Amino acid sequence: MSLAQNPDTHDALLENPNTPGEALQLISRGDFKDKWNYYQLALHPNTPTDVLRSLTGEPFSWVICKNPAAPLELRLWAFEHGRFEEDSGVPFWWSWQIEGCEKWPEPLLKKLLDQEDWPPSALWSSSHLSAGFIRYMAERCLSQGSWADDYEGDCKRACLENPATPPDVIDQLAADPDPIVRLIVGSVMLRRPEFSDERAEALMRSCVHDAMTEEPEEYTWDDSGKVVDDILSDPNCPASVRAEVSDQSSAH
DSSP: OOGGGOHHHHHHHHHOTTOOHHHHHHHHHSSOTTSTTTTHHHHOTTOOHHHHHHTTTSTTGGGGGGOTTSOHHHHHHHHHHOOOOGGGSOOOSHHHHTTTGGGSOHHHHHHHHHTSSSOOGGGGGOTTSOHHHHHHHHHHHHHHTOSOSSOHHHHHHHHHHOTTSOHHHHHHHTTOSOHHHHHHHHHHHTTOTTSOHHHHHHHHHHHHHHHHHSOOOTTSOSOHHHHHHHHHHSTTSOHHHHHHHHHHHHHO
16 A cells, blocks of 8 residues: 555645645545545645546535646636535635635636625735736725725735835825825835825825824724834934924924
């Protein structure tokens, strides 16, 4: 009996990312389908494509969409038509299902976003996304007036600080009603060649006092005070913005 056909080594082989495709092919032919972690065969980066296709009828076939080595057309099929049954051994919580989605290809992410109210927060800071896709996400959030169910401000900050975010999205957020968001926009503009330092500085001066004193709506930020402190303590923060803070403090 080979290692791949030995039930005692089955778990270790499935959990080892270096297990070769030949061994995984043998596992797929064995009588292991009652084991709780058989679904990991659909996730393993070395599982041969023909084995993945043979799993499309399994009660966990949806998870093929999470396999980065699977062909894109198969991942798209799995997301739309794959099965996801509670007794298949697959973790059933949503956070596991979208774990790693920031590295998914954009056609797959588009399908995810089409069924969700908001983009998963991890996407905003992803370095794998194109400017066009970030614009797509941002425009959708702007049009519906909501970016997340919790910590919406942090999602906007991650979007603004992503180097791939296009300048027109930054422009739109410069008019955000939240002064903390506008302060972030100004600090980001200082680092982006598309914007003048004068405009960035003027924007920051116009909102820094409100950003420090207005109480944000509940659950808008995880820690709004730290966000403002980070910006004001940044060596690139203009002296005039710090002076604005000092002047306002003196006046009160």
